[in-house]
Amino acid sequence: MTDTAPLLSVRNLQTRFRTDGGEVHAVDGVSFDIRPGQTVALVGESGCGKSVTSLSIMRLLPARAARIAGGEILLNGENLATATEQRMRRVRGNDISMIFQEPMTSLNPVLTIGRQIAETLELHEGLTRREAGEKAIHLLASVQIPEPKRRAAEYPHELSGGMRQRVMIAIAIACSPKLLIADEPTTALDVTIQAQILDLLADLKERTNMAMLFITHDLGVVAEIADHVVVMYAGRKIEEAPVADLYARPRHPYTAGLFGALPVLGSSAGGQTDRLNEIPGSVPSLRSPASHCTFAPRCPRSTDLCRAEVPPLAGQGAGHLAACFHPEPDQKGGTA
Amino acid sequence: MTTRDTGSAGPEVLSVQDLVKHYPVRRGLFAAPGTVHAVDGIDLRLMPGETLGLVGESGCGKSSAGKTILGLTPPTSGVIRLNGRRIDTLSRGSMRPLRKDLQVVFQDPFSSLNPRMTVGDILAEPLRNFDVVPASGRDGRIAELLDRVGLPAAAAGRYPYEFSGGQRQRIGIARALAPEPKVIVCDESVSALDVSVQAQVINLLMDLQRDFGISYLFIAHDLAVVEHISHRVAVMYLGRIVEIADKAALYARPQHPYTEALLSAVPRPEPGRARTRIPLKGDVPSPLNPPSGCRFHTRCPLAIDRCRTEVPAMTKLRPGHSVACHLRTPD
Structure with missing residues (x-):
């Protein structure tokens, strides 16, 4: 799969926010590729820049507050970072769609859900009102909403949170996009409903060969859905790897720290509960561009070098990169 | 209500018998008023130095149970005892001194801390209200509390907005700790925190329990967090407890079909x-009109006819493991 040309290639993306205290470097030189049919997870904690990255790709950032200050967002070779707004309106929905954490705020409360799906189809696919209405019911069925015909006539408030997220997915896939960006799509849902939505997304991906950029903070969800993982910290990509490799041998101390801090189901089986690993301190401010490793103040492995220079991304094995001068030892015995 | 409403009733520090909390609602201008069956007859016992996890999905009634136990909303019926003394029938005034022993840490530390008070004032309030230390010793005690939750003494002069989410939750814990309580109800106390900070707060709560013997009623939806911090765990579904067990048994051998599905x-x-x-x-049925019989029967892969009509009683399968399911019988 890694031999095919990337569908989306984000190159050295720089996104900045204007604030009273100066510019905030929310995304600072992030690069990654997504190939057709591949699911890439963008993970990190609050404020790491993962959502700003996805909004930059969609060019949905508020124009007065934020700007893409550098880098390229190549969709099949076309640079979206410099595309006109008119062009972006075609790209959104047709080529790339997005679903969000809270479906209620993305749905129009005074239109039936059937109408909202049909609207997208009329606008992007040029279908007649009647054709669009029929396809809407079809789409509701394809996201496994029972009694799709009856549901199409209902309003968003009449649906549960899980059903609303299914409707959002139906709208997102209406025009068969090549890439679906899912920003914390299951975070607000209960765990049994989350399982249903993850199964649905996996099933859609298999049926359509759609690529997916999945943004989440949940390392359990990542393990279930992703092929490849990009870990962000304080606006920068600090590690990326194929999912199995990342979980088996995290090389950046931040990634390793996150795994150690995570309570894992089944921990009581051995009788003794281990103390969770703490990452001391909290995330730094992003006021100035990094002049050293931004994780160094919290890192158990940091040295003077880490406090003086920004560590470059270095290869740690096939498809595995980490930005660290002193990566975690490879516990499986292999060398990078 | 019962004849056992005075005197001590066992070694438990907190006990709840047949607790019911219904909320009246009017669904529309012309619709008949309905009743939300938020909590529908639950029993809980919390031992000294123990953490009892209360888990379930949105709307299962776990937070309503917590609020009712805390006396933030009156129960519809049932008995709540703190240190063996019945508290659900007490007036606000007579409850006040007992509140010293029953504290709470909420999910959102920002909305539960007064933004116009310094951290020192926030912590001084419970010390003054419950007369824990003489006025002259208050500043020293505040510095001690801050140190205990991992904040510098200088934090006392600052305001809540100057702190990160994790630090604010530490302030919330220090406030709960101030009156030296026997029980702290933690209502989704770590749910809003990022993983790295969540680990810090979970470790802090466990250290405090080890050092002071506090009991926690730990209400949360994250099953892995609850397993990590609890000694015993109760699973709620639509207002009722469906299973309660020592954590190792519950997570390794769940007996209720709902617990099994939830863990899977x-x-x-x-x-x-x-x-x-x-x-x-x-989806979970509405608590306005909960299903008859076993409330889980509409979604249960194992349901039989009996489940639709007869409410399953809580049955002890073996010591420390009880379940409310017609299909499970003692060994």
Whole structure:
């Protein structure tokens, strides 16, 4: 799969926010590729820049507050970072769609859900009102909403949170996009409903060969859905790897720290509960561009070098990169 | 209500018998008023130095149970005892001194801390209200509390907005700790925190329990967090407890079909792990009109006719493991 040309290639993306205290470097030189049919997870904690990255790709950032200050967002070779707004309106929905954490705020409360799906189809696919209405019911069925015909006539408030997220997915896939960006799509849902939505997304991906950029903070969800993982910290990509490799041998101390801090189901089986690993301190401010490793103040492995220079991304094995001068030892015995 | 409403009733520090909390609602201008069956007859016992986890999905009644136990909203019926003394029938005034022993840490530390008070004032309030230390010793005690939760003494002069989410939750814990309580109800206390900070707060709560013997009623939806911090765990579904057990037994050998499905739905951080999910059809029914019989029967893959009509009683399968399911009988 890694031999095919990337569908989306984000190159050295720089996104900045204007604030009273100066510019905030929310995304600072992030690069990654997504190939057709591949699911890439963008993970990190609050404020790491993962959502700003996805909004930059969609060019949905508020124009007065934020700007893409550098880098390229190549969709099949076309640079979206410099595309006109008119062009972006075609790209959104047709080529790339997005679903969000809270479906209620993305749905129009005074239109039936059937109408909202049909609207997208009329606008992007040029279908007649009647054709669009029929396809809407079809789409509701394809996201496994029972009694799709009856549901199409209902309003968003009449649906549960899980059903609303299914409707959002139906709208997102209406025009068969090549890439679906899912920003914390299951975070607000209960765990049994989350399982249903993850199964649905996996099933859609298999049926359509759609690529997916999945943004989440949940390392359990990542393990279930992703092929490849990009870990962000304080606006920068600090590690990326194929999912199995990342979980088996995290090389950046931040990634390793996150795994150690995570309570894992089944921990009581051995009788003794281990103390969770703490990452001391909290995330730094992003006021100035990094002049050293931004994780160094919290890192158990940091040295003077880490406090003086920004560590470059270095290869740690096939498809595995980490930005660290002193990566975690490879516990499986292999060398990078 | 019962004849056992005076005197001590066992070694437990907190006990709840047949607690019911219903909320009246009017669904529309012309619709008949309905009743939300938030909590529908639950029993809990919390031992000194113990953490009892209370888990379930949105709307299962776990937070309503917590609020009712805390006396933030009156119960519809049932008995709540703190240190053996019945508290659900007390007036606000007579409850006040007892509140010293029953404290709370909420989910959102920002909305539960007064933004116009310094951290020092926030912590001084319970010390003054419960007369824990003489006025002259208050500043020293505040510095001690801050140190205990991992904040510098200088934090006392600052305001809540100057702190990160994790630090604010430490302030909330220091406030709960100030009156030296026997029980702290933690209502989703770590749910809003990022993983790295969540680990710090979980470790802090466990250290405090080890050092001061505090009991926690730990209400949360994250099953892995609850397993980590609890000694025993109760699972709620639509206002009722369906299973309660020592955590090792509950997580290794869940007996209620709902507990089993819930645990199987949790995504594990193990890529490539074969999924053995027990799919649940549809959504949780409305607590306005809960199903008859076993409330889980509408989604249960194992339901039989009896489940639709007869409410299953809580049955002890073996010591420390009880379940409310017609299909499970003692060994």
